[in-house]
């Protein structure tokens with residue numbers, strides 16, 4: 235059995251952090267005899283520069299064939315003035331939609347070793363462990379019609395469409411209910427059902443699904459209240475499920491509650507468990523090329539990949555244990571540095587994880 | 592010169608908190624010789640129960656004639672299963688759109704006396720003073736087409752439309768630039784221009800306006816990043832301007848940073864400065880009728896009313912000073928209670944403000 239991993243470093247700090255995760259994957263491959271083989275490809279700004287498109291056909295083909303993808307990050311100021319269809323983000327969105335990676339899992343976990351990094355009071359966030367399940371291939375991100383049109387009055391109007399079908403809602407709902415079953419058995423569905431019709435349907439389908447998962451306690455919350463409750467008392471949540479746009483906002487807010495977004499991985503899965511794995515943070519062009527970025531979110535994304543797409547739980551746990559060990563050793567990249575700790579570079583952090591494996 | 596204020600208590604704790612604000616307005620009317628006269632009306636669930644509609648014609652007529660409106664809050668579980676068009680929220684949305692109250696001003700201020708109520712570390716929020724300018728009569732809240740349709744496949748699809756015209760963007764942009772001119776001269780426009788066409792137009796118009804306000808420093812931020820930055824370092828913001836939906840989410844998140852949402856007022860203005868004023872918090876049905884709700888957000892909303900719609904800055908400041916004084920006296924309703932303070936009821940808090948005037 236040979237399984238292929240596609241590495242897509244992308245832009246900014248992407249290549250630096252993916253390089254460290256790749257070393258970790260190579261070592262774990264040997265240690266656990268996983269039979270992984272590795273390919274690489276271009277996406278985002280790197281692909282625009284090389285091939286004049288953020289998602290070259292070759293990359294899409296490799297991605298389709300791969301068992302899993304490890305992505306660094308895309309985007310940077312040099313591509314910001316390009317028309318929407320040619321921007322780095324379209325590479326990412328194109329991969330999500332072409333591979334139907336509809337289920338985005340974003341854990342927001344506070345590492346006890348990094349508790350002081352949070353901007354929230356320790357008692358509010360200590361032990362925080364939330365899983366956000368975000369729908370990733372529908373909603374307003376992909377809704378048609380969209381664009382800018384000229385009205386009869388002569389002025390322009392920009393417009394987008396926020397739409398979900400029953401089946402789109404049901405399949406992400408199932409992923410969320412199942413995640414809740416394996417965790418604290420509490421699921422909070424976030425919508426704006428007092429204003430938006432599309433989320434009235436969302437709520438109805440979530441209520442329907444409840445019958446299939448009688449062991450899970452389902453609640454509903456409006457998105458504005460959810461944004462508040464995440465700040466007020468985030469530990470009230472176990473699993474949150476929501477649409478693409480609300481999920482984009484709430485998962486970033488939740489990630490930041492931990493104060494160490496450089497630590498947070500994410501997974502985007504389709505119904506065959508093929509997946510794309512990437513850190514929650516962006517391409518950080520301001521620190522790119524300096525060798526100071528934190529590779530741990532990417533390394534932990536590799537662990538998620540082993541767990542969800544390759545069914546190698548032991549190997550995943552080995553990586554997570556190694557990361558925990560280097561944190562215990564007091565090693566910190568600049569973004570999570572605190573007094574008394576030892577500041578290390580991207581490469582030193584990667585080497586330390588290798589050594590801890 | 593006689594000016595009319597319409598009082599709309601609404602639902603839940605609405606009647607209790609509006610009663611206190613009304614007493615304050617009566618006293619300030621006498622003290623400053625403002626020539627105010629008062630009317631009252633039904634809206635939300637209270638109007639549904641009485642008149643089978645969340646916004647009776649009579650209320651809308653009174654609102655149209657009034658110089659300003661003071662609203663408590665709308666909504667409650669007993670009306671949650673009604674069809675969308677008949678729900679309490681439609682009363683609020685109907686007032687906003689019929690009166691064209693497009694400019695929603697939501698300050699997020701940390702009262703030094705209540706600093707410990709925040710879930711954030713003191714150094715992150717002390718001195719916090721942000722103004723969120725939210726577009727209130729357009730965007731996805733009012734976009735057409737909307738609804739739930741049956742697809743050819745037989746399954747249903749919910750859909751809403753997120754749209755803005757150039758002129759809608761320009762008029763809210765002007766309000767925000769002007770607010771920034773009167774404050775710290777920094778304006779951050781929040782959009783999702785890397786994904787949504789409607790917000791590409793938004794960003795373009797904001798950039799256009801910059802030329803008319805050369806003394807204001809304009810920046811742009813994606814909404815997911817804004818949700819993070821509010822948690823990480825909220826004091827980086829002065830004025831934030833954004834659309835209806837993003838504004839709903841971010842203004843609630845920002846309000847909660849202070850830990851005392853029972854203190855935060857809001858104003859919704861049209862181009863004639865006619866306005867509706869209401870607390871940022873909701874109708875809190877769980878504590879309604881117990882006499883323990885915090886009336887200060889509503890009383891401070893009355894102060895905003897005097898400032899923005901009635902041009903009575905001195906009277907507004909008198910109310911704000913009185914509120915500050917009762918906080919200095921250590922009086923606290925349950926929601927802002929802390930050790931060593933004196934717990935008071937809704938009425939006692941109102942009386943204390945009256946006495947401090």
Ligand SMILES: CC(C)[C@H](C(=O)O)[C@@H](O)C(=O)O
Nearest residue numbers: 309323326327482785786815
């Ligand atoms: C880069 C951008 C298109 C993307 C999104 O909005 O989904 C990012 O913010 C994310 O959350 O992965």
Ligand SMILES: CC(C)[C@H](C(=O)O)[C@@H](O)C(=O)O
Nearest residue numbers: 428429458666680683684839
């Ligand atoms: C009650 C609801 C319709 C309303 C909104 O979403 O605008 C409320 O959340 C607000 O922010 O005033």
